[in-house]
Amino acid sequence: MLKGIWGSDWFGLFVVALVAGTGLALFQPAFLSPFNLYVLLISFSLWALVAMAQMVIIAIGQMNLSVGAIGGLVAISFAGSMEVWGLPVPAAILLGLAIAALCGLLNGVMTHVTGISAFVITLATLSIFKGLNIGITEAQPFYGVPDVVKAFGNARFEGLPHMLIVPVVAIILIWLLFNRMVLGRQMLALGANRHAAELSGIRVGRVVVIAHVISAVLAAMAGMLAVARLQLGQPTIGDDWLILSFAAPVIGGAVLAGGHISVIGTCLGVVIVTLINNALVLLGIDPFFVQLFLGGLILIAVGLNRWRERRLAPA
Amino acid sequence: MATATTGRGGRGALGLLASNEVGLALLIAVLVAIFATVNPGFTSPFNLFALSRVMGIDMVIGLSMMVVLVTGGLNLAVGSIGVASVMLGGWAMQVAGVPVLPSMTLAVAFGAFLGWINGQLTVRMGVHSFIVTLATMSLFFGAMIVATRAEAFNALPRSFVDLGKLRYGGFVSGMLPLALIVGLGLWLFFNRTSLGREILAAGANPQAAELSGVRVNRTIVVAHALSGALGALAGLMLAARNGAALPSMAGHIGMGWLLPAFLAPVLGGTLLTGGVVSVAGTVLGAAMVTIITNGLLQLQIGEFWVQMCLGLILLAAVLLDRARSVIAERRRSVA
Amino acid sequence: MRVARMLPLAVLAAGIAGPAMASDTKVALVPGGPHPYFAAWENAAAAAAADFGIEAEYRVPAAWELSKQNEMIESLVAQGFNAFLVFPGDANGTNATLEELAAFDIPSAALAGCTVDPTAASFCLGTDVARSAYLGTKELIEAMGGSGRIAHFTGFLVDPNTQLRIEAVEQAVAEAGGGVEIIQVIADIDAPEPADEKINAFLAARGSEVDGIVTTAWVPSVVAATSLRNLGDKRIRMVGIDHDEVVLSAIEDGFVDGTMLQNPYGQGYIGSYAMDLIRQGCTMKEDAPWQQTAQTAHFIDSGTAFVDADQVKDYQAAMVAVTDEIMATFKDDFLVCN
Numbered sequence: 001m002l003k004g005i006w007g008s009d010w011f012g013l014f015v016v017a018l019v020a021g022t023g024l025a026l027f028q029p030a031f032l033s034p035f036n037l038y039v040l041l042i043s044f045s046l047w048a049l050v051a052m053a054q055m056v057i058i059a060i061g062q063m064n065l066s067v068g069a070i071g072g073l074v075a076i077s078f079a080g081s082m083e084v085w086g087l088p089v090p091a092a093i094l095l096g097l098a099i100a101a102l103c104g105l106l107n108g109v110m111t112h113v114t115g116i117s118a119f120v121i122t123l124a125t126l127s128i129f130k131g132l133n134i135g136i137t138e139a140q141p142f143y144g145v146p147d148v149v150k151a152f153g154n155a156r157f158e159g160l161p162h163m164l165i166v167p168v169v170a171i172i173l174i175w176l177l178f179n180r181m182v183l184g185r186q187m188l189a190l191g192a193n194r195h196a197a198e199l200s201g202i203r204v205g206r207v208v209v210i211a212h213v214i215s216a217v218l219a220a221m222a223g224m225l226a227v228a229r230l231q232l233g234q235p236t237i238g239d240d241w242l243i244l245s246f247a248a249p250v251i252g253g254a255v256l257a258g259g260h261i262s263v264i265g266t267c268l269g270v271v272i273v274t275l276i277n278n279a280l281v282l283l284g285i286d287p288f289f290v291q292l293f294l295g296g297l298i299l300i301a302v303g304l305n306r307w308r309e310r311r312l313a314p315a
Numbered sequence: 316m317a318t319a320t321t322g323r324g325g326r327g328a329l330g331l332l333a334s335n336e337v338g339l340a341l342l343i344a345v346l347v348a349i350f351a352t353v354n355p356g357f358t359s360p361f362n363l364f365a366l367s368r369v370m371g372i373d374m375v376i377g378l379s380m381m382v383v384l385v386t387g388g389l390n391l392a393v394g395s396i397g398v399a400s401v402m403l404g405g406w407a408m409q410v411a412g413v414p415v416l417p418s419m420t421l422a423v424a425f426g427a428f429l430g431w432i433n434g435q436l437t438v439r440m441g442v443h444s445f446i447v448t449l450a451t452m453s454l455f456f457g458a459m460i461v462a463t464r465a466e467a468f469n470a471l472p473r474s475f476v477d478l479g480k481l482r483y484g485g486f487v488s489g490m491l492p493l494a495l496i497v498g499l500g501l502w503l504f505f506n507r508t509s510l511g512r513e514i515l516a517a518g519a520n521p522q523a524a525e526l527s528g529v530r531v532n533r534t535i536v537v538a539h540a541l542s543g544a545l546g547a548l549a550g551l552m553l554a555a556r557n558g559a560a561l562p563s564m565a566g567h568i569g570m571g572w573l574l575p576a577f578l579a580p581v582l583g584g585t586l587l588t589g590g591v592v593s594v595a596g597t598v599l600g601a602a603m604v605t606i607i608t609n610g611l612l613q614l615q616i617g618e619f620w621v622q623m624c625l626g627l628i629l630l631a632a633v634l635l636d637r638a639r640s641v642i643a644e645r646r647r648s649v650a
Numbered sequence: 651m652r653v654a655r656m657l658p659l660a661v662l663a664a665g666i667a668g669p670a671m672a673s674d675t676k677v678a679l680v681p682g683g684p685h686p687y688f689a690a691w692e693n694a695a696a697a698a699a700a701d702f703g704i705e706a707e708y709r710v711p712a713a714w715e716l717s718k719q720n721e722m723i724e725s726l727v728a729q730g731f732n733a734f735l736v737f738p739g740d741a742n743g744t745n746a747t748l749e750e751l752a753a754f755d756i757p758s759a760a761l762a763g764c765t766v767d768p769t770a771a772s773f774c775l776g777t778d779v780a781r782s783a784y785l786g787t788k789e790l791i792e793a794m795g796g797s798g799r800i801a802h803f804t805g806f807l808v809d810p811n812t813q814l815r816i817e818a819v820e821q822a823v824a825e826a827g828g829g830v831e832i833i834q835v836i837a838d839i840d841a842p843e844p845a846d847e848k849i850n851a852f853l854a855a856r857g858s859e860v861d862g863i864v865t866t867a868w869v870p871s872v873v874a875a876t877s878l879r880n881l882g883d884k885r886i887r888m889v890g891i892d893h894d895e896v897v898l899s900a901i902e903d904g905f906v907d908g909t910m911l912q913n914p915y916g917q918g919y920i921g922s923y924a925m926d927l928i929r930q931g932c933t934m935k936e937d938a939p940w941q942q943t944a945q946t947a948h949f950i951d952s953g954t955a956f957v958d959a960d961q962v963k964d965y966q967a968a969m970v971a972v973t974d975e976i977m978a979t980f981k982d983d984f985l986v987c988n
Binding site for chain 3: 028030031033035036038039040042043046131134138139140141143154226229230231232234235236237239240241274277278280281282284286287288290291
C-alpha cells in the first residue's frame with residue numbers, strides 16, 4: 001500500500017509541493033494567512049479547470065490549442081449577454097456552456113471527419129474563436145456583470161473561496177470518468193493506440209467528439225470563473241492559458257503522445273505552478289529576475305520528480 | 316519523406332497531385348490569383364517586397380521548429396533562443412565593436428549552444444522536450460532580460476541593417492532567397508547525409524534505430540542545436556528588418572514565434588510524432604500563411620474581423636488540401 | 651453601443667473644426683493591437699475625415715505584436731494609404747518601418763507613445779510615459795501624506811516604456827526624501843488572470859505593510875482597483891492610469907485616489923489634421939515649442955492630467971478643452987506652410 005503511493009505517478013510531485021509549501025511558510029509567515037490561501041486557491045480554481053480542459057484532449061492523443069480562445073469567447077458571451085440582453089445569470093451560464101459545446105463539437109467533428117490532426121484544426125479554430133471575440137467586443141470589456149456574479153467571485157469562508165466548488169466538482173467528475181467509466185477507458189485506449197482501439201470496436205468518432213466537448217465545457221467554466229473573479233468581461237481572458245494548460249498535465253505525468261494521464265498529477269502540477277508564481281511575489285523577487293527563477297524552478301521541480309522515478313525504476 | 320511514395324511507381328501525374336507539396340503550391344497559386352485580382356495593391360513592388368521579407372523570416376522560424384519535430388520532440392524556446400542570440404549579436408556589433416559577420420556568426424553559434432543545452436537536458440533528464448523547452452523558454456529569456464535590463468541595441472552598424480533592405484529585381488527581399496538557401500541546405504542534410512538520415516530514423520522509431528546502431532541521443536542533441544542555430548538566424552533576419560536588436564521582437568518570453576513556428580511545418584506535412592519531414596512543405600506552408608495574412612489585410616474587412624477571417628480561410632485551405640489528397644489517393648488506387 | 655459611449659465627445663469636438671475641403675490625404679491610425687485605450691481613435695478618425703475632407707481610417711493589427719503591426723502597415727501602403735499615425739509597437743523597432751514609409755514619401759507620426767530618436771516620425775503627439783508615471787507617483791505620495799511604502803505594478807518588461815516608468819517612479823520616490831520607499835515592483839502583468847493572481851498575492855503578503863500603489867499599465871490598474879474594492883480597503887492609497895470604467899468608478903467611490911489620464915481622442919483628431927497639412931506641403935518647424943522627453947526631442951503633449959474624484963465626472967470635457975487649445979495654435983506653432 002505504502003509502496004503503491006510511493007510508486008504512484010504523483011507522489012514525487014506531492015513531496016515537491018509539500019517541501020515548497022513548507023519552505024515558503026518558513027520564509028514568509030504570510031504564506032499561511034487565510035487571505036493568501038484564498039488567493040492561492042482562486043488561482044488553483046482557474047488553472048485546474050484550464051489544465052483539465054487540455055488533459056482530456058492529451059488523453060486521446062491530441063492537442064487542443066483553442067482552449068484559451070474558447071474560454072475567452074465564453075467569458076465575453078457570458079458577460080455580454082448579461083449586460084446587453086439582460087439575461088438572468090443562470091441563462092447566461094447555460095448560454096456560455098452551449099457556446100462552448102458548439103465550439104467543442106466543431107473541433108471534434110472537424111478532427112474526426114477530415115482526419116486532419118487536431119493540432120491543425122484547433123490552430124485554425126483558435127483564430128476563429130479569438131477573432132469572433134475581438135469582432136464582437138472590439139477589444140472593449142463588458143462591464144455590466146451582475147452583482148451576484150461579482151459576489152460569487154469574491155465570496156470566501158476563511159481561506160476557502162466559494163468558487164473552489166466548481167473545480168472540485170469538475171475534478172471529481174473527471175477522475176470518475178477516467179477511473180470508473182467505460183468512456184474514460186475508451187478515451188485512454190484511443191490515445192494509446194488508435195488502431196487497436198478501432199479493432200476492439202470503440203466508436204472512435206463518438207469518443208473524439210465527446211472529449212472535445214468536455215474540454216470546451218471545462219474551458220468555458222474557467223472563462224466564466226475568470227469573469228466572476230475579474231468582475232468584468234475582459235476580451236483578453238484566455239490569451240495566457242496555452243502554456244499552462246500543457247505544462248500542468250505534463251508535469252503531472254501525462255504522456256503527450258496520449259493514452260496516459262493523471263488527474264491527481266495534473267492537479268499537483270497546477271499546485272506547483274501556482275506555488276512558484278506565489279513564491280515569486282511573496283519573496284519579492286526583482287521583476288527582472290522573475291522569468292529566470294520561473295524557468296529554473298520548473299526545471300528543478302521536474303528534475304526532482306524525474307530523479308525519484310529513476311530511483312524507483314530498478315527496484 | 317512525404318514525397319517518397321511519388322517517386323516509386325510510374326503513376327506520375329496523379330501521384331504528384333497526391334503530394335502535400337504540390338497541393339500547397341496549387342493552393343498558393345489560387346490564393347495569389349484571387350488576391351491579385353481583388354486587390355490591385357497586392358502585386359505592387361512595395362507589397363511584394365514586404366511580403367517576401369516576412370515570408371523569408373517565417374520560413375526560417377518554421378524550419379527551426381521543423382528540425383526538432385523530426386525527432387518527435389518540439390522546441391517551445393525557439394523565440395527565446397532567437398531573441399537571446401540576437402541580443403548577444405547586437406551587443407557584439409554595437410558595444411563591443413566586433414565586425415558584422417563575426418557578430419552574426421557569434422549569434423548563430425550562441426543559438427546552437429542554447430539549443431545544445433535543450434538537447435542535453437532532454438536526453439539527460441529523460442523527459443519530453445516539451446517540458447524542458449518550456450522551462451528553458453523562461454530561463455533563456457529571463458537571463459537575457461537580466462543581462463540587458465530589457466534595453467534594445469538600436470545603433471547597429473549600417474551594413475547589418477542594410478541587409479534588411481536588400482532587394483532583388485526591384486521587388487524580392489533578400490530574406491526570401493536566404494530562406495530558400497537554408498531550406499535547400501536542410502533538404503540536402505536530411506536526404507543526402509548519413510547524420511540527417513539517422514535523425515529521421517531515430518525520430519520514426521527510436522528503438523529500432525538504436526538497434527541498428529544509431530546513437531539516438533546524439534541525434535536529439537544535434538537536432539536541438541540545429542534548431543537553436545536556425546532560431547538565431549531567424550532572429551538576425553528580424554533584427555535586420557527592424558533595424559535594431561529588440562527584446563520585444565518575439566513577444567513575451569518569445570511566444571510570438573510559436574504560431575508561425577508550428578504552422579509552417581505542420582501545414583507542410585511534417586508529423587508531430589516525428590520521423591517524417593518535408594522541407595519543401597514547410598517552406599510552402601510558411602509562404603501560404605504569409606500570403607493569406609497579407610492578402611486578407613488588404614481586403615476591406617471591418618478592422619476587428621480580420622483575425623476571424625484568417626481562421627476561416629486557414630480552415631478552408633486545410634480542408635481543401637485534405638479533400639485534394641483524399642481524392643487523388645482514391646483515383647490512384649483505382650488506376 | 652461602443653460608438654454611443656464616445657458620441658458626446660465627438661459632437662463636442664466637431665465644433666472645433668474648420669471648413670472642410672477635398673484633399674487626397676488618406677491617413678491610417680494604427681494602434682499597437684486590439685486594446686480599449688484606442689477606441690476613441692475610431693471616432694477621432696471619423697470626425698477628422700468629416701471636418702478636414704480627408705480619408706481617415708482606424709485599422710487594428712490582429713494581435714499585440716510588433717511584426718503583426720508592421721505587416722498591417724505594409725498592407726495599408728499597398729492599399730493606398732499615404733499618411734500614418736502609429737502607436738509604436740516598439741519604441742525602437744517601429745522606426746525601421748517609419749523610415750521605409752519616409753523612403754516612399756509617406757509621412758508618419760508617433761501617436762500616444764513615442765519612437766526613440768533618431769526617428770522618421772514627424773512628431774510624437776501623446777503622453778510622455780515617464781512624466782506621467784512620475785507625476786502619478788508624486789500625486790500618490792501627496793495622498794499618502796508625504797511618507798510611506800509603495801508598490802509599483804506595471805506592464806511587459808520588454809516594452810521600452812516599462813523601463814522608463816520604473817525609473818520615473820524611482821525618481822519621484824527619491825525626490826520625496828527618505829520617507830518614501832518602494833517595497834515591490836511587479837511587472838509583466840498585462841494579462842488579466844496573472845495580474846489578479848500576482849496583485850492579490852502581493853496584498854496577501856504585504857497588504858498591511860504597503861501604504862500606496864501606483865500602477866503604470868492598463869490591466870494592472872483595473873485589477874488593482876478591483877482588488878482594493880473587494881477588500882474594502884481605503885487605507886491603501888492608489889493612483890492608476892488611463893480611463894477604464896472600473897478605475898473611474900473606483901475613484902468615484904473612494905477606493906482609488908486618481909488616475910493619470912491621456913487624451914486619445916485629441917491625439918487621433920489633431921494627428922489627422924497635422925498629417926493632412928504635411929501632405930499638402932507643410933513642414934515641421936524646428937524652433938517650435940517642442941518638448942524634450944527621454945525618447946525624443948519632438949514631443950507634443952496631447953494632454954496628460956491627474957484626475958481625482960472631483961474631476962472624474964467631466965474629464966471628457968476637460969480633454970476636449972485641451973484638444974481645442976492645441977488645435978487653435980497647432981498650425982502656427984508647429985508647421986511652416988507655404
